[in-house]
Amino acid sequence: MPDSTTRRPRSARQPLERPVPLRQAVTDVISDMIINGELQPGEHLVEQELAAQLGVSRQPVREALQRLHAEGWVDLRPALGAFVHTPTPKEADELLGARSLLEAESARLAAVNATPETVEQLWKLQATGEQAVAKDDEAGMVAANAALHQHILTMSGNKIMAELIGMVDRRVRWYYRPIARARGKEAWDEHRELIETIASGNGRKAGDLMRKHTERTRKIYEQRAETTS
Structure with a gap:
Protein backbone atom coordinates (compact mmCIF):
# COMPACT_ATOMS: atom_id res chain seq x y z
CA MET A 1 0.00 0.00 0.00
CA PRO A 2 1.24 3.51 -0.72
CA ASP A 3 2.43 5.55 2.24
CA SER A 4 -0.51 7.70 3.30
CA THR A 5 1.91 10.45 4.30
CA THR A 6 3.29 10.72 0.77
CA ARG A 7 1.67 13.56 -1.18
CA ARG A 8 1.34 13.19 -4.90
CA PRO A 9 2.43 16.21 -6.94
CA ARG A 10 -0.54 18.23 -8.12
CA SER A 11 -0.78 19.89 -11.48
CA ALA A 12 -0.86 23.67 -11.57
CA ARG A 13 -4.26 25.28 -11.88
CA GLN A 14 -5.28 28.57 -13.37
CA PRO A 15 -5.87 31.22 -10.70
CA LEU A 16 -9.53 31.52 -9.81
CA GLU A 17 -11.14 34.63 -11.20
CA ARG A 18 -13.05 36.50 -8.56
CA PRO A 19 -14.96 39.32 -10.19
CA VAL A 20 -16.34 41.91 -7.82
CA PRO A 21 -19.98 40.98 -7.06
CA LEU A 22 -22.50 43.47 -8.43
CA ARG A 23 -23.69 44.36 -4.94
CA GLN A 24 -20.10 45.25 -3.95
CA ALA A 25 -19.66 47.40 -7.05
CA VAL A 26 -22.93 49.20 -6.29
CA THR A 27 -21.88 49.64 -2.64
CA ASP A 28 -18.58 51.20 -3.72
CA VAL A 29 -20.25 53.57 -6.18
CA ILE A 30 -22.84 54.79 -3.68
CA SER A 31 -20.24 55.32 -0.97
CA ASP A 32 -18.13 57.28 -3.48
CA MET A 33 -21.18 59.41 -4.28
CA ILE A 34 -21.53 60.14 -0.56
CA ILE A 35 -17.83 60.96 -0.15
CA ASN A 36 -17.70 63.35 -3.10
CA GLY A 37 -20.88 65.14 -2.07
CA GLU A 38 -23.09 63.97 -4.92
CA LEU A 39 -25.30 62.52 -2.20
CA GLN A 40 -25.62 64.90 0.75
CA PRO A 41 -26.05 64.06 4.45
CA GLY A 42 -29.73 63.59 5.21
CA GLU A 43 -30.65 63.01 1.56
CA HIS A 44 -33.36 60.42 0.89
CA LEU A 45 -32.01 57.46 -1.10
CA VAL A 46 -34.71 56.04 -3.37
CA GLU A 47 -33.90 52.53 -4.57
CA GLN A 48 -35.66 52.91 -7.91
CA GLU A 49 -33.88 56.19 -8.70
CA LEU A 50 -30.45 54.83 -7.76
CA ALA A 51 -31.07 51.65 -9.77
CA ALA A 52 -31.97 53.70 -12.85
CA GLN A 53 -28.97 55.98 -12.36
CA LEU A 54 -26.56 53.06 -12.01
CA GLY A 55 -28.16 50.90 -14.68
CA VAL A 56 -28.91 47.97 -12.39
CA SER A 57 -31.96 46.32 -10.85
CA ARG A 58 -33.28 47.33 -7.44
CA GLN A 59 -32.00 44.16 -5.72
CA PRO A 60 -28.25 45.03 -5.69
CA VAL A 61 -29.15 48.57 -4.66
CA ARG A 62 -31.21 47.23 -1.75
CA GLU A 63 -28.34 44.95 -0.73
CA ALA A 64 -25.84 47.81 -1.02
CA LEU A 65 -27.97 50.08 1.17
CA GLN A 66 -28.18 47.36 3.82
CA ARG A 67 -24.39 47.02 3.83
CA LEU A 68 -23.87 50.80 3.87
CA HIS A 69 -26.24 50.96 6.84
CA ALA A 70 -24.13 48.37 8.67
CA GLU A 71 -21.00 50.40 7.91
CA GLY A 72 -22.52 53.69 9.09
CA TRP A 73 -22.90 55.47 5.75
CA VAL A 74 -26.68 55.16 5.54
CA ASP A 75 -29.54 55.34 8.03
CA LEU A 76 -32.54 53.02 7.49
CA ARG A 77 -35.72 54.47 8.99
CA PRO A 78 -38.79 52.24 9.37
CA ALA A 79 -41.59 53.16 6.94
CA LEU A 80 -39.48 56.03 5.55
CA GLY A 81 -36.59 54.38 3.75
CA ALA A 82 -32.86 55.02 3.46
CA PHE A 83 -31.09 58.33 4.09
CA ARG A 99 -6.54 59.36 12.74
CA SER A 100 -4.31 61.95 14.40
CA LEU A 101 -2.58 59.34 16.55
CA LEU A 102 -2.08 56.85 13.72
CA GLU A 103 -0.84 59.37 11.18
CA ALA A 104 1.61 60.95 13.61
CA GLU A 105 3.29 57.58 14.00
CA SER A 106 3.22 56.96 10.25
CA ALA A 107 5.00 60.28 9.67
CA ARG A 108 7.64 59.42 12.26
CA LEU A 125 1.92 64.97 -4.76
CA GLN A 126 2.53 68.31 -3.04
CA ALA A 127 2.66 70.03 -6.44
CA THR A 128 -0.62 68.37 -7.45
CA GLY A 129 -2.28 69.61 -4.26
CA GLU A 130 -0.99 73.15 -4.68
CA GLN A 131 -2.31 73.20 -8.25
CA ALA A 132 -5.73 72.08 -7.00
CA VAL A 133 -5.72 74.91 -4.43
CA ALA A 134 -4.77 77.44 -7.11
CA LYS A 135 -7.68 76.24 -9.27
CA ASP A 136 -10.08 76.10 -6.30
CA ASP A 137 -10.67 72.47 -7.26
CA GLU A 138 -12.33 70.92 -4.20
CA ALA A 139 -12.34 67.35 -5.54
CA GLY A 140 -8.71 67.73 -6.57
CA MET A 141 -7.73 68.97 -3.10
CA VAL A 142 -9.43 66.03 -1.41
CA ALA A 143 -7.87 63.49 -3.77
CA ALA A 144 -4.37 65.01 -3.54
CA ASN A 145 -4.59 65.24 0.25
CA ALA A 146 -5.60 61.58 0.50
CA ALA A 147 -2.82 60.53 -1.91
CA LEU A 148 -0.13 62.42 0.00
CA HIS A 149 -1.17 61.01 3.36
CA GLN A 150 -1.39 57.52 1.81
CA HIS A 151 2.14 57.81 0.45
CA ILE A 152 3.46 58.82 3.86
CA LEU A 153 1.71 55.75 5.27
CA THR A 154 3.32 53.57 2.60
CA MET A 155 6.72 55.03 3.47
CA SER A 156 6.19 54.04 7.10
CA GLY A 157 6.39 50.35 6.15
CA ASN A 158 4.00 49.38 8.96
CA LYS A 159 1.41 47.00 7.49
CA ILE A 160 -0.72 46.78 10.65
CA MET A 161 -0.98 50.54 10.87
CA ALA A 162 -1.84 50.65 7.16
CA GLU A 163 -4.75 48.31 7.82
CA LEU A 164 -5.98 50.44 10.71
CA ILE A 165 -5.77 53.70 8.78
CA GLY A 166 -7.38 52.00 5.79
CA MET A 167 -10.43 51.33 7.97
CA VAL A 168 -11.00 55.07 8.45
CA ASP A 169 -9.53 56.56 5.27
CA ARG A 170 -12.74 56.81 3.23
CA ARG A 171 -14.66 58.34 6.10
CA VAL A 172 -11.84 60.83 6.71
CA ARG A 173 -12.14 61.93 3.07
CA TRP A 174 -15.89 62.33 3.58
CA TYR A 175 -15.29 64.58 6.58
CA TYR A 176 -12.44 66.46 4.89
CA ARG A 177 -14.34 67.44 1.74
CA PRO A 178 -16.57 70.12 3.35
CA ILE A 179 -13.52 71.84 4.88
CA ALA A 180 -11.04 71.34 2.02
CA ARG A 181 -11.45 74.94 0.88
CA ALA A 182 -11.28 76.26 4.45
CA ARG A 183 -7.99 74.44 4.98
CA GLY A 184 -6.80 75.50 1.53
CA LYS A 185 -3.29 76.88 1.20
CA GLU A 186 -2.60 76.58 4.94
CA ALA A 187 -2.89 72.77 4.79
CA TRP A 188 -0.46 72.56 1.89
CA ASP A 189 1.98 74.90 3.60
CA GLU A 190 1.88 72.47 6.53
CA HIS A 191 2.44 69.58 4.11
CA ARG A 192 5.48 71.36 2.67
CA GLU A 193 7.07 71.74 6.10
CA LEU A 194 6.24 68.11 6.88
CA ILE A 195 7.87 66.85 3.67
CA GLU A 196 11.02 68.86 4.39
CA THR A 197 11.18 67.29 7.84
CA ILE A 198 10.58 63.77 6.54
CA ALA A 199 13.34 64.31 3.96
CA SER A 200 15.72 65.35 6.75
CA GLY A 201 15.10 62.06 8.59
CA ASN A 202 13.90 63.74 11.78
CA GLY A 203 11.26 61.26 12.90
CA ARG A 204 10.32 62.95 16.16
CA LYS A 205 9.70 66.32 14.53
CA ALA A 206 7.82 64.72 11.63
CA GLY A 207 5.48 63.00 14.08
CA ASP A 208 4.88 66.25 15.97
CA LEU A 209 4.17 68.17 12.77
CA MET A 210 1.72 65.54 11.53
CA ARG A 211 -0.07 65.55 14.88
CA LYS A 212 -0.44 69.33 14.75
CA HIS A 213 -1.54 69.18 11.12
CA THR A 214 -4.29 66.62 11.73
CA GLU A 215 -5.40 68.39 14.91
CA ARG A 216 -5.89 71.63 12.94
CA SER A 229 -25.77 73.10 13.64
Whole structure:
Protein backbone atom coordinates (compact mmCIF):
# COMPACT_ATOMS: atom_id res chain seq x y z
CA MET A 1 0.00 0.00 0.00
CA PRO A 2 1.24 3.51 -0.72
CA ASP A 3 2.43 5.55 2.24
CA SER A 4 -0.51 7.70 3.30
CA THR A 5 1.91 10.45 4.30
CA THR A 6 3.29 10.72 0.77
CA ARG A 7 1.67 13.56 -1.18
CA ARG A 8 1.34 13.19 -4.90
CA PRO A 9 2.43 16.21 -6.94
CA ARG A 10 -0.54 18.23 -8.12
CA SER A 11 -0.78 19.89 -11.48
CA ALA A 12 -0.86 23.67 -11.57
CA ARG A 13 -4.26 25.28 -11.88
CA GLN A 14 -5.28 28.57 -13.37
CA PRO A 15 -5.87 31.22 -10.70
CA LEU A 16 -9.53 31.52 -9.81
CA GLU A 17 -11.14 34.63 -11.20
CA ARG A 18 -13.05 36.50 -8.56
CA PRO A 19 -14.96 39.32 -10.19
CA VAL A 20 -16.34 41.91 -7.82
CA PRO A 21 -19.98 40.98 -7.06
CA LEU A 22 -22.50 43.47 -8.43
CA ARG A 23 -23.69 44.36 -4.94
CA GLN A 24 -20.10 45.25 -3.95
CA ALA A 25 -19.66 47.40 -7.05
CA VAL A 26 -22.93 49.20 -6.29
CA THR A 27 -21.88 49.64 -2.64
CA ASP A 28 -18.58 51.20 -3.72
CA VAL A 29 -20.25 53.57 -6.18
CA ILE A 30 -22.84 54.79 -3.68
CA SER A 31 -20.24 55.32 -0.97
CA ASP A 32 -18.13 57.28 -3.48
CA MET A 33 -21.18 59.41 -4.28
CA ILE A 34 -21.53 60.14 -0.56
CA ILE A 35 -17.83 60.96 -0.15
CA ASN A 36 -17.70 63.35 -3.10
CA GLY A 37 -20.88 65.14 -2.07
CA GLU A 38 -23.09 63.97 -4.92
CA LEU A 39 -25.30 62.52 -2.20
CA GLN A 40 -25.62 64.90 0.75
CA PRO A 41 -26.05 64.06 4.45
CA GLY A 42 -29.73 63.59 5.21
CA GLU A 43 -30.65 63.01 1.56
CA HIS A 44 -33.36 60.42 0.89
CA LEU A 45 -32.01 57.46 -1.10
CA VAL A 46 -34.71 56.04 -3.37
CA GLU A 47 -33.90 52.53 -4.57
CA GLN A 48 -35.66 52.91 -7.91
CA GLU A 49 -33.88 56.19 -8.70
CA LEU A 50 -30.45 54.83 -7.76
CA ALA A 51 -31.07 51.65 -9.77
CA ALA A 52 -31.97 53.70 -12.85
CA GLN A 53 -28.97 55.98 -12.36
CA LEU A 54 -26.56 53.06 -12.01
CA GLY A 55 -28.16 50.90 -14.68
CA VAL A 56 -28.91 47.97 -12.39
CA SER A 57 -31.96 46.32 -10.85
CA ARG A 58 -33.28 47.33 -7.44
CA GLN A 59 -32.00 44.16 -5.72
CA PRO A 60 -28.25 45.03 -5.69
CA VAL A 61 -29.15 48.57 -4.66
CA ARG A 62 -31.21 47.23 -1.75
CA GLU A 63 -28.34 44.95 -0.73
CA ALA A 64 -25.84 47.81 -1.02
CA LEU A 65 -27.97 50.08 1.17
CA GLN A 66 -28.18 47.36 3.82
CA ARG A 67 -24.39 47.02 3.83
CA LEU A 68 -23.87 50.80 3.87
CA HIS A 69 -26.24 50.96 6.84
CA ALA A 70 -24.13 48.37 8.67
CA GLU A 71 -21.00 50.40 7.91
CA GLY A 72 -22.52 53.69 9.09
CA TRP A 73 -22.90 55.47 5.75
CA VAL A 74 -26.68 55.16 5.54
CA ASP A 75 -29.54 55.34 8.03
CA LEU A 76 -32.54 53.02 7.49
CA ARG A 77 -35.72 54.47 8.99
CA PRO A 78 -38.79 52.24 9.37
CA ALA A 79 -41.59 53.16 6.94
CA LEU A 80 -39.48 56.03 5.55
CA GLY A 81 -36.59 54.38 3.75
CA ALA A 82 -32.86 55.02 3.46
CA PHE A 83 -31.09 58.33 4.09
CA VAL A 84 -27.47 59.41 3.88
CA HIS A 85 -26.09 59.40 7.41
CA THR A 86 -25.37 62.78 8.98
CA PRO A 87 -22.16 62.48 11.03
CA THR A 88 -22.48 63.63 14.61
CA PRO A 89 -19.82 65.84 16.22
CA LYS A 90 -18.93 62.95 18.54
CA GLU A 91 -18.39 60.56 15.62
CA ALA A 92 -16.17 63.05 13.82
CA ASP A 93 -14.18 63.83 16.95
CA GLU A 94 -13.54 60.16 17.68
CA LEU A 95 -12.56 59.35 14.10
CA LEU A 96 -10.31 62.36 13.56
CA GLY A 97 -8.74 61.82 16.98
CA ALA A 98 -7.84 58.23 16.11
CA ARG A 99 -6.54 59.36 12.74
CA SER A 100 -4.31 61.95 14.40
CA LEU A 101 -2.58 59.34 16.55
CA LEU A 102 -2.08 56.85 13.72
CA GLU A 103 -0.84 59.37 11.18
CA ALA A 104 1.61 60.95 13.61
CA GLU A 105 3.29 57.58 14.00
CA SER A 106 3.22 56.96 10.25
CA ALA A 107 5.00 60.28 9.67
CA ARG A 108 7.64 59.42 12.26
CA LEU A 109 8.35 56.10 10.58
CA ALA A 110 8.25 57.67 7.11
CA ALA A 111 11.09 59.99 8.15
CA VAL A 112 13.11 57.07 9.47
CA ASN A 113 12.61 55.10 6.24
CA ALA A 114 12.75 57.98 3.73
CA THR A 115 14.68 57.60 0.50
CA PRO A 116 15.32 60.17 -2.24
CA GLU A 117 12.81 58.37 -4.46
CA THR A 118 9.98 58.29 -1.91
CA VAL A 119 10.56 61.93 -0.97
CA GLU A 120 10.51 62.93 -4.64
CA GLN A 121 7.08 61.33 -4.94
CA LEU A 122 5.90 63.36 -1.95
CA TRP A 123 6.98 66.56 -3.71
CA LYS A 124 5.05 65.51 -6.83
CA LEU A 125 1.92 64.97 -4.76
CA GLN A 126 2.53 68.31 -3.04
CA ALA A 127 2.66 70.03 -6.44
CA THR A 128 -0.62 68.37 -7.45
CA GLY A 129 -2.28 69.61 -4.26
CA GLU A 130 -0.99 73.15 -4.68
CA GLN A 131 -2.31 73.20 -8.25
CA ALA A 132 -5.73 72.08 -7.00
CA VAL A 133 -5.72 74.91 -4.43
CA ALA A 134 -4.77 77.44 -7.11
CA LYS A 135 -7.68 76.24 -9.27
CA ASP A 136 -10.08 76.10 -6.30
CA ASP A 137 -10.67 72.47 -7.26
CA GLU A 138 -12.33 70.92 -4.20
CA ALA A 139 -12.34 67.35 -5.54
CA GLY A 140 -8.71 67.73 -6.57
CA MET A 141 -7.73 68.97 -3.10
CA VAL A 142 -9.43 66.03 -1.41
CA ALA A 143 -7.87 63.49 -3.77
CA ALA A 144 -4.37 65.01 -3.54
CA ASN A 145 -4.59 65.24 0.25
CA ALA A 146 -5.60 61.58 0.50
CA ALA A 147 -2.82 60.53 -1.91
CA LEU A 148 -0.13 62.42 0.00
CA HIS A 149 -1.17 61.01 3.36
CA GLN A 150 -1.39 57.52 1.81
CA HIS A 151 2.14 57.81 0.45
CA ILE A 152 3.46 58.82 3.86
CA LEU A 153 1.71 55.75 5.27
CA THR A 154 3.32 53.57 2.60
CA MET A 155 6.72 55.03 3.47
CA SER A 156 6.19 54.04 7.10
CA GLY A 157 6.39 50.35 6.15
CA ASN A 158 4.00 49.38 8.96
CA LYS A 159 1.41 47.00 7.49
CA ILE A 160 -0.72 46.78 10.65
CA MET A 161 -0.98 50.54 10.87
CA ALA A 162 -1.84 50.65 7.16
CA GLU A 163 -4.75 48.31 7.82
CA LEU A 164 -5.98 50.44 10.71
CA ILE A 165 -5.77 53.70 8.78
CA GLY A 166 -7.38 52.00 5.79
CA MET A 167 -10.43 51.33 7.97
CA VAL A 168 -11.00 55.07 8.45
CA ASP A 169 -9.53 56.56 5.27
CA ARG A 170 -12.74 56.81 3.23
CA ARG A 171 -14.66 58.34 6.10
CA VAL A 172 -11.84 60.83 6.71
CA ARG A 173 -12.14 61.93 3.07
CA TRP A 174 -15.89 62.33 3.58
CA TYR A 175 -15.29 64.58 6.58
CA TYR A 176 -12.44 66.46 4.89
CA ARG A 177 -14.34 67.44 1.74
CA PRO A 178 -16.57 70.12 3.35
CA ILE A 179 -13.52 71.84 4.88
CA ALA A 180 -11.04 71.34 2.02
CA ARG A 181 -11.45 74.94 0.88
CA ALA A 182 -11.28 76.26 4.45
CA ARG A 183 -7.99 74.44 4.98
CA GLY A 184 -6.80 75.50 1.53
CA LYS A 185 -3.29 76.88 1.20
CA GLU A 186 -2.60 76.58 4.94
CA ALA A 187 -2.89 72.77 4.79
CA TRP A 188 -0.46 72.56 1.89
CA ASP A 189 1.98 74.90 3.60
CA GLU A 190 1.88 72.47 6.53
CA HIS A 191 2.44 69.58 4.11
CA ARG A 192 5.48 71.36 2.67
CA GLU A 193 7.07 71.74 6.10
CA LEU A 194 6.24 68.11 6.88
CA ILE A 195 7.87 66.85 3.67
CA GLU A 196 11.02 68.86 4.39
CA THR A 197 11.18 67.29 7.84
CA ILE A 198 10.58 63.77 6.54
CA ALA A 199 13.34 64.31 3.96
CA SER A 200 15.72 65.35 6.75
CA GLY A 201 15.10 62.06 8.59
CA ASN A 202 13.90 63.74 11.78
CA GLY A 203 11.26 61.26 12.90
CA ARG A 204 10.32 62.95 16.16
CA LYS A 205 9.70 66.32 14.53
CA ALA A 206 7.82 64.72 11.63
CA GLY A 207 5.48 63.00 14.08
CA ASP A 208 4.88 66.25 15.97
CA LEU A 209 4.17 68.17 12.77
CA MET A 210 1.72 65.54 11.53
CA ARG A 211 -0.07 65.55 14.88
CA LYS A 212 -0.44 69.33 14.75
CA HIS A 213 -1.54 69.18 11.12
CA THR A 214 -4.29 66.62 11.73
CA GLU A 215 -5.40 68.39 14.91
CA ARG A 216 -5.89 71.63 12.94
CA THR A 217 -8.09 69.75 10.52
CA ARG A 218 -10.03 68.31 13.44
CA LYS A 219 -10.48 71.77 14.98
CA ILE A 220 -11.72 73.35 11.75
CA TYR A 221 -14.21 70.51 11.28
CA GLU A 222 -15.52 71.10 14.80
CA GLN A 223 -15.84 74.83 14.18
CA ARG A 224 -17.75 74.21 10.96
CA ALA A 225 -20.08 71.76 12.71
CA GLU A 226 -20.84 74.37 15.38
CA THR A 227 -21.71 77.05 12.82
CA THR A 228 -23.93 74.76 10.74
CA SER A 229 -25.77 73.10 13.64
